Amino acid sequence: MKIMVSACLAGENCKYNGGNNRNEKILQLMETNEVITVCPEQMGGLPTPRIPSEVKSGVVMSRDGRNVDREFRTGAEKCLEIARRELPDLIVLQPRSPSCGVKQRYDGTFTGTLTEGAGVTAELLMKNGFRCIDVEDLEK
Ligand code: SF4
Numbered sequence: 001m002k003i004m005v006s007a008c009l010a011g012e013n014c015k016y017n018g019g020n021n022r023n024e025k026i027l028q029l030m031e032t033n034e035v036i037t038v039c040p041e042q043m044g045g046l047p048t049p050r051i052p053s054e055v056k057s058g059v060v061m062s063r064d065g066r067n068v069d070r071e072f073r074t075g076a077e078k079c080l081e082i083a084r085r086e087l088p089d090l091i092v093l094q095p096r097s098p099s100c101g102v103k104q105r106y107d108g109t110f111t112g113t114l115t116e117g118a119g120v121t122a123e124l125l126m127k128n129g130f131r132c133i134d135v136e137d138l139e140k
Pocket of ligand 1: 007008009014015016038039041042094097099100
């Protein structure tokens with residue numbers, strides 16, 4: 001199977017705080033499948049580490065009040081380009097991220113409050129017909 005994954009799940013230090021979300025299930029998948037890693041926020045031109053961001057009323061804003069929507073959407077478009085070229089059977093993403101979250105994301109208030117809805121990359125990929133799941137739903 002060909003699988004696209006959030007790069008932080010594969011152990012890449014691309015998370016906003018310079019760390020990663022290394023996940024054993026993803027590492028196992030990498031042993032027996034073709035895995036493509038993407039980090040839409042880095043691909044959109046944002047540095048690592050970076051100020052965390054959330055989606056508020058459809059616009060991505062950083063915690064210090066900057067509009068980073070363009071960078072997030074550029075990264076999402078680049079992921080879509082890769083998906084169209086590589087045609088992954090499945091896309092496994094980091095939950096609750098403003099880019100990668102599939103089912104939920106933070107609500108834009110920076111209070112740790114979750115809301116229904118995907119991050120901008122997951123949303124774009126799903127709108128274009130790609131099957132995306134949060135890594136925590138991988139075994140279901
Ligand atoms: S944008 Fe996605 S891949 Fe990059 S650090 Fe955030 S959750 Fe991980």
